[in-house]
Structures are given as C-alpha cells and as structure tokens.
Amino acid sequence: METTKLTALEARIAKATEKLLIPIEKMEEEYAKLHDIAVAKGTETWEDRKAAQKPQCTFGEEGVCCRICSMGPCRITKKASRGICGCDVHGIVARNYLRFSAGGTAAHSDHGREIMHTFSQTAADKDYQVKDVDKLLKIAKDWEVETEGRDIYDIAHEVAEIGLLEYGKVHGVQRFIKWASKDRQEAWAREGIEPRAIDREIAECLHRTHMGCSSEPIALMRQALRSALSDGWGGSMMGTEFSDIMFGTPMPRDTEANLGVLDADCVNIIVHGHDPSLSEMIVKYAEDPELVALAKEVGAKGINIAGVCCTSNEVTMRHGIPMAGNFLQQENCILTGAVEAVIVDIQCIFPALGPLSQCFHTKFITTSEIARIPYATHIPFSVETAGANAKAIVREAVENFKNRDKESVYIPDMKRKATVGYSCEAIIKQLDTVTNSYVDETGTYQPLVDCITSGVIRGAVAVVGCNNPKIRTDFGHIELMKKMLKNDCVIVLSGCSAQAAAKAGLMSKEAKDICGAGMKRVCELADIPPVLHMGSCVDISRMMRLVCDVATQWGVDVPQMPVVGCAPEWMSEKAVSIGNYVVATGIDTFLGVVPYVGGSDVVSNFLQDGIKEWVGASFTFETDMEKLGDLMLENIEAKRLALGI
C-alpha cells in the first residue's frame, strides 16, 4: 500500500530528484577543483576573501553605523544610544536602509535609462531596430502618442522621448503605474507613495538622509517605498518593456546551464552584467561568417557564447544562449582556463575579475563608463557604433584562442537542459493552450486563476535575487524551490535564482516529476517546466504586471492572493529596492538574508509588520531555509483560507 501514501509521492520525487538534478554537493566538488586551480596559480577567489573578512563588522551588519557626516563615524552601542547629532538608532538604521535602497533604484533605473537611450536611436537601417511593433504601439497608445499613418520609427522616437522624461519630469507620477491593478493604484495614492520622476525620487532619498534632514524612521520608510516604486513601476519596467521592443519579447526556447556549457573546442566568450544592448550585438557577431571563419582558422570549432548573471538571462530569454552560471560563478568561468574573453557591461561584476584574468589568457573587457575596473581592457561601447564595437570585441576574443593553455583547461562535466523565455505574453500564450475553445476566452490569465482557486496550485512564488556567501551557494534557491514545488506552488524566477534553478536541472520540463501531483499535472497539461524563467532582475517588473493582471482577472486585490516573493540569497542594493516595490505592490516577501536593520526594532518590526497597514503586505526575515519555506507555505494557506478557497 505504500504506493498511494504520501511516502509514495516522496519516493517518486526522490527518485526523480536523483535522476534529474545535479546535487549541490556535486557542484561544490567541482567548485573546489576550480578553487584548487586558483590556489595553484597563486591567486584567490571569493571564498578566500570571505575568510579574510571574518569577523564581519556587527555595527555594519546591524545598520547602526552612521557615516553620513564627518562628525562621525558614529555607532550606536549600549553606552552611546545616539549619534553626535542626536539621531537615535532608528533614525540611523532607517537612513542607511533608505540610502541602500536608493542605490538599487539608481542602478536599475539607470539601466532602464540606457535602454531608452538606445531605443531613441533605433532606425530601420541601424544596429538597433524595433522588433516588437505590437508592444510599441500598445505603449504608444497608452502614452497618447499618435500612431495612425506614422512611420514606426517616428513613433519610437517620440515614445523614447516621453520615456526618458519619466526620469526628470517636473509634474505627475510614473506613467506605468496605470498598469497596476485598481486597488494597488488606490493604495499608493492613499499612502502618498505614487512614484514621481525617477531621478527626483533618488535625489530625494539622498536629500532626506542628508545630515540634519529626516530622522523619523517611518517617514524614511515611506520614501523607501515610493522611490522603490519608481524603480519597479518606472525604470525597471522601462528596461524590460523597451528591451522587448528592441530585441523581441521572450518566448519559450530551450537552452542549457551550468559550467559544462563551456566548450573545450570552441572560442568561449562570457557575457556578464545586465544591459542587453551590448550582448545582443555580441551574440549577433558570434555568428558573423567572417569571425566564424577566423575562429576555424585559429583552430577552434566555432564561437560559443555563454552568460553569467543577468546579461546571461537577457540573451538566454531571447536567443537561448546557454547560462554558464550565476553571480558566484563569475570567477569559476575564468578558472576553467577555457574562456577567451569575459565581456562585461554593468552591475554585479567582481573587481576580482581584473587580477584573476591576469593569471590566465582570458581577456577581461569592460565596455561601460559606469563600470570601470582595474586590470581590464576597456573598449568603450556606444550605441552609434555598436556593431563595429561588438565585432572588434568578438575578434579580440577569437584571436586570443591561440593563447589558451589547452593542457590545463578544466571544464566541469556538468550541465542541464532548461526551457526559458516566459514573458507575460508567453505565459498567456501558454495558458491559451489549456483553454477549451467552446468554453473559455483566450488571451487571459483565467486558467491560472482557475488552477489556484480550485486548489490544484496552492499558490505562486516568485524566487528572485542573487547569491550571497552568507548562504551555501544556491542552497537557498534550490531547496526552497523543491519545497514549494512539492507543495504544488508554481514558481516564477528571475536573475541569479533562475540560473540556480537551471544549473541544477529544475528548469527542464522533465522536472515536473519532482513536483507534487498538482504542479506535475499542470506542467504536463500546459507543457511547461515547473519553474518559469521570466528574465533578468529588471524583469521583476514582468512579475509585477503578472500579479496585478491576475488580481484584476480574478477580481481580488494583490495582497489577498496566495502569492509570495522570496529572495533567499540576496546581496545587492538593487535587491532591497526590489523588495520594497514588491511589498508595495502587495506581495509578502521573504528574505533569507536579513537587511542591515537589526539594530532598530522600530524599523525591523515596521518592515515585518507595520508596513502592512499601508500596502497590505510585509517582509519576513528568516535565515533558516527550512523555516523560511514553512513560513511561505503557511502564508499561502492562510490567504487561501481567508478567500475561502
């Protein structure tokens, strides 16, 4: 009788897990071998630097150290309950938190701004063009741009101008917030957190936290939400939507992930960072017949592009370019000795890559003035000369093949298949396949709503965010995902969590077998992998649209839905900005790394509870992954109970 008990379900899952997934232990074994290579070369990796950083500063960790003016640094201790200016611990923690978040908003939004700049220069005969005309026309209509009888590029340029003005416009709030569900818009208006011009919000964060301005913690939190909303429903959304317009809205496609995607016989080029403008061109020129011929001439089989971090997510979503790894794999790529060039744009690039690349033949090429790094070859990349720049960069990599020490190449033999490319548009298209043409409408999220209300799917979980050496690499991502899938929660992913899933094998369609009966059946009927790759970290804006549109379709407010967000291994300022706008959008958000707010119970409690009064959702901090997962499931079931489903 075991066959029908839950133990049978667990047995099936255990069997499939063994068959389909690369265990973390196996990955760690391979990382250790690469680390040995680093040691042999007399160099170091993040593991060594982390050890050297111990013990990490507890004042920093708690957020109680203030360096905003030069009377300090001040830190709050038992004997010193206030800074020299008299600011208490809550003010200090809140100011630090707001500045941290503002850094993230700035980074995301500046990424979005770059995309808009690129978009403003699209032309039929240039490197950048309009690929998704429908999406452009939809936004143009939303923004009241005349479309009838006009050249698509005229429209594009006018839309770009309007979009760019969103960063500095004098009056009004972000245009995209109209895409939010009605209840959300009302909550934001009611709480005074409708985001205004993006640059203004970021500037105001810096101003509010300047010496002698705000020290009232809750007021600072309000600005944290408002500025973050200008990221999620402003800069990030622009980054996503206009990348789609220029490079195509992602649709499902197959690829591979993990270090084994590097090819010992090919010129390997790693693209790393976040902005797809450069990587799109690199991908294009990797197929240039002249450069492919050159690769063959130098003894390679071809040119193999693989990605790291969100640049990887961008090109895999649109071209199926394999994912070599996530944030903490960037050094490992170079350590294989098989990489001719690491080409980077912006964000999340270890300065360590400079010195590390010096130990190998690998060219470390920076391209953006935003991210200048010592020991890199800097080849400035500009929109006007994008094609020529990209070609020169790829050529540089190809010509470097001859310098590879082929004897000492070590590429771990591990990779897994993945299906990627689930934009909102792709999800709706996929949902259309499970409708009945005699009964249902197409083009809606209703099938997803039905799956949730009937209980087949218990809830939806967005797992996002980075790797962080504080957490065993990928363990938080993978273990949480496995737990959620076993409990019939559908998972959407972006950023480094998506790559964690893909690397392990969770993103293949076969991974349905590691799910509970509900998700397994859903995967089979809808022909999807159990975790849906929605893109890079700016693409969390896709998730915001998804939840709001599902809420509207369902007729409930976002906080009522059994939907949670989770960043088990987050580390960057962007992640805090994301967390703030996700919570403000009404999604309870679970963090596996505690932000630097532990020093203030006022701030900490507010984020975990009080904030609910404003936006209906809050944060949960829990560093034990097992408990974090339990809390998420409890949250989901409590919401179901409240809805009577």
Add this chain to the structure above:
Amino acid sequence: MTLFERVFNGSDDMFNMAVKAVDEAIAKYGEDKAVSLPNTAYGIPCLYAFTAKKYETLGAIKNEALPAIQEMMVKENRLHHAFTSGIATALSAEVIETMKYVMNDGEKPYDDKYHGHMSDAEIRELGVPLVTDDIPGVAVLIGPAPSKEIAADLIKGYQSKGIMVFMTGGIIDQAIEANVNMGFKIRVVPCGPELESVIHVVSVAIRAALIFGAIQPGDYDGILAYTKDRVKAFVNAFAPLSDRTVGCGAGAIALGFPVITDDKENTWSVPKSLIIYDGYENYIPASIEARGIKLKITDIDVPIAVAPAFEGEIIRRGDMQIEANGSRLDAFELVRTRDASEVEDHKITLVGKDLDEFEAGSRINLAYVVDIAGKAMQPDFESVIERKIHAYINQCEGIMHTGQRDMITIRVSKAAFEAGWRARHFGELLWALIKNEFEAVCDKCQVTIYTDPEETAKLRHELAAATYEKRDERLGSLTDESVDVFYTCTMCQSFSPSHVCIVTPERLGLCGAVSWLDAKATKELNPEGPCQIVTKDGPQDDRLGRWDGVDAAVNKYSRGAVERVTLYSIMEDPMTSCGCFECICGIEPMSNGVVIVNREFTGYSPIGMTFGDLASMTGGGVQTPGFMGHGKNFIPSKKFMAAEGGVERIVWMPKALKEEVAEKLNATAKELYGIDNFCDMIADEETAADEEALMAFLTEKGHPALGMDPMM
C-alpha cells in the same frame, strides 16, 4: 466548501456505503464467502491494480481491502490527496458493485438492460479498434442529462464519431425512452443504474494498463501515467453533482480523464480537467477537445451516419429493405488495379436498376467493382483494400455486411433506405473511404455498381472468380522461405509500448488483423509507420525461426525491452504479445500438447484456466515461455509452433474455434503428417472439460501428441 473538501466528503460517503455493503454481505454469508467478479483474471481488478492484492473472501475485503482504501483517504489540501481520495472513491465503488454480485451469487445483479462488469475478453476485443483509432475515444456519461433529447443527441453524436459510450445512472432510462440502441457490440454500453456502476468502465481502463501496458499492480504512478497518456476517455457528468460524483470525478481526473459538467453550483473550473459548460449543442466537440481527441475526418456524400460504432449492428429480416446474398444469388465485391488512363476519379456508375425500383424486402443481385490507379499501387494491395470493404459498409448506420469476395451478404435496412440510401451510395462510400485510407497508393478510384442479374452473373464467373483464383495462387506461394523480408507491426505500441509483432507470410499478427501483405501495404502507405522492414540477415536456426535480423528489429523497435525472439517456438524466446490477441495457446503438460482458447470462449479450458487467466500470463510485451498469443489464422500454419513439432501438438480447442479452422487445419495435418481429419482428434469443451477427460479422449483417438517428447 472547497473543491477538495467536496472530494473528501464524496470519498467518505462512498467508503461508508462500501463498509455497509460489505457488512451486509458478511451478515448474510459470513467472512469466508469467496468473492470474485466474472470472467477476469485480475481478481477485483481496480483493487488489485492499486493494492497489488487479490482479495478472495469477504473477510479479506473487510479486513484488508477496506483499510487499504481508507489509507488513501488523507484529507490534506494537496492534489495528491484529492487524487488518491478520488481513486479511493472508485475503489469503494468497486467494492459496492462487487458486493452486488456477491449478493446475487456471482451473477449479474441487474436486469438485462444493464451490462455491469466487463470481461477481460471484451477489453481485449477493444484493443485493436482503440489503437487503430477506430474507437478514437471513450465517453463516460453520468446522468440523467437535462432531457432525454439531449441524452439521445449526445449518445448518437458520440457514436457517429466512433466514440465508445459508457453510461451510468438515469441517462440510461432516458436513452431507452428515446429509443437509442444499446449494447457492447455497438459500443453504447449502459453500465448500471447507480453511480457506483461507473467503476465497470474505470475497470476497463485500469485493466488496459495491466493487460496492454504490462504495468505492475501497485504501481500507482504507472497506472495513472498509462491511462492519462493512452486511454482517451472523458466524462460528461450532469447536474446536480453529488459529493460522491465529485469524488469519482477526482478519480477520473487522476487517471487523466477530464470531466465536463453543466453543474455550476459549488464547482470549480480546472483547465483541461474540470470544465463547466452548459452549451449542450457543443458538448461533443468541447469534450473531444478537452481530451485532445483527434478524429479522422472523412466527408462522405451519403445520407446516413458512418462510424465504426455501427459495425456491430444487426439488421433483422423484418427491418430489411433489400438483401444481396452471394450464396443464393450473384453478389460479389472486387478491387482491381488499372492503368491511370482507364480510371476516372470519383466516377460512380450504376449498371441495372436502382434500389427504389425493387420491392421492399427483395433479394437482389449486387456487385461492385472498384478500379484503382496509382503510381505506388500494386496488385498485392488489392486484397488488402478489398478486405476493408467489410468494415466500410458495416460502419453505415442501418446497413449490414458479412463475408467477403463472392460470399457476401448485404442488408439495407428500411431506415437507411428511407433516409435516401441508393445503389450509387455504395460507390460514394467506397470511393471516399478508400481514397482516405489508401491515399498513398490510390491516385484515382472509380466504382461500378451492378444490379443487373445477367451482368452480375457474367462478371462473377468471368472476372471475379478468375481474379480470386489468381490471388489464392499468389497467397499459396507466399511462404516464409519465399519472401526476402518480414515486417514489424508496432501499431499496438500506443497501448503496449514494448511489444513488437514480426509478421511473416505464414505468421500473421497476433491480433489477426495484419497479414504479411497488409504489413507490406502499410509500409507503402506510411513509410515511417508501424510496419518496417525486417531483414532475414543472419539466419541462426531454421527450426526455431531465429534470425539476427529479426532480433535486431525486435530489439530496436521495443527500444531494448525485448532482445530476441523466435518465430516458430513457444518455448524458446516466444514472440511477445500486446494483449489484443485473438487466441492464446498454453502448454498442457500431461498430454505433451497445447490447448488453444479464443477470446470469445468464456468457459474453462481443461487446464483449469479461462481465456482471461491464460491471457494474463502474457501480454504487455512480456515473454512467457509456454504461453503465446496469436491470430486464428496462424493455427493451420505450417509454422505454428513448428519448433515443437507443429500443429499435431494441439490437443484441445473450443468447438466453435475448431470448426472455424477445421478445413485448413486438416489440410495442414494431412500435408505434414499424413493424418486425415486431424480435427476429430482434438478435444473440445463438450468432449473434455478437465485433464482426466482430455487424456481419456486423446488416448481413445490415438492423438499423436501423446507419443511426442515432453515440451518441458
């Protein structure tokens, strides 16, 4: 209340009923009373499939089966538990139905209008039409429907699309009121009056997994995957749905069968699984789409419905407008290969009077000659196409066809005639269906219909008889030695994934439906299809019929599940079976012989096993030395278990089967051993019901097997 709560309540209700039914049975008979369902080798089949146990007494049901069911009823909010509770609901229903049989001394507990439990043989009979898509799907109707008209429209609508219909509950009475014909043969099956009788159709699906899929009892995931991927069933359940119906629905959905219901109260849509819909006029296409059933679309210009479901129809004399009968008057059918210049596509010609020029009830002369031209057409395919005519004409609602060549009988019912059926419609029908099925070889097709007595007689004797004779000569010359290649047939792999038939001239497919010529034609029609060439490379053993080429093919097309087979032995690496074989033979150790049992025979063979028992020894692509499934026409083959000595090993067959094969079998025995009237030496159910009687009979007749070496 949530959907899962309704499922849990429903499974509780059904379980409690089962407990009560068992208690009542025990009160009447005691715990030691033996329990079984008729004509199945799988015990109480669904219980056996899910728990891997055969419960043989009321005590075992009470003390083992019921607790096993209860264990599946975990009330946690996960689909897994809703599914197992749904399966538990079905198993409880099976217990309830089984108790009805027990209380009625093992006989069917209903009156004649209900079919109740289905036998293993009936399921095996469905194997071929299911894999060939002649039954493209199975509809389970749980009624009553909103009106008897809706009920009748649905049933007839499904039937006209070939979809097999099972019914339970009030919809059966609605169908009777609306004069809908019902019966297993015409694929409209009234299961029983109460909801729990739905288990009889579930039992068909579950046994299909065991029979054809070789799924091991107890393999919960395996059963669910098999039924979901391979049994194209769906449910139409009508309002108001009780919790018990919702519980059964969860079981159906667990098995992969979507439920389409018009009940909007307290129901939840689940995409592709639970569909709420009350557009009765589109219930059929909506249901077909929900299950992903693809229908073969053939537009035929005839005034009556054409669907495989009508094949089993019988037209009685009183209902008959016209009869043609080759044994009394001249009647025949013929397919000819002609040059392209001699054929005008879709030309239908009538020579003689039309049907409305004969009096009602007349017996007439009737012949049709189908001329086919095509670049890939070969005379060898004529008989393959001609043999399909029986099915084509029989599929017409109100027309019956039996026999072949010039021994056909055709009856056109008054209803079909009144609907407008005339002589030329035979042409329209044959043209459309032949062009559809044989498009790869048939570029042009014309049909000439003869009712003129003189023409018919002349053509029968001059044209048809000569052609048949020529074909027989060709067939007679076809031996395993005379041909260069054999063929695989993997048609059944949609059902039985690891089975491969090797089809040779002297050994047709075990289903009886695929001869070597059929396989050859199939390869031509569909080069990537189920029939692939098997080379005779590397002959290893003539006696056993072992070739490297055969082993390689079996290995390849079973994807490694079967490594080697012999063609002429039932002891050494015998050929596997899918489960839809016509006959099964098994060794009878005392006489050194074999018994053969055909699917239609429901009694016991002298070795104490029914067809179902014997059949359950093999099937699903498994090799079981000593047991082998095969077609009827393989019995008189010189290659029939030739390695063990051939047909003289046959010691017992059901009488009807013996009579069917007697002429050819006698001829083979005469040729091989010089024995006259060999069939007289073979015992049957009348002459030998058990082994003792068998031995006595064989000794009396001096059956040659008694003097042969033991087989094991």
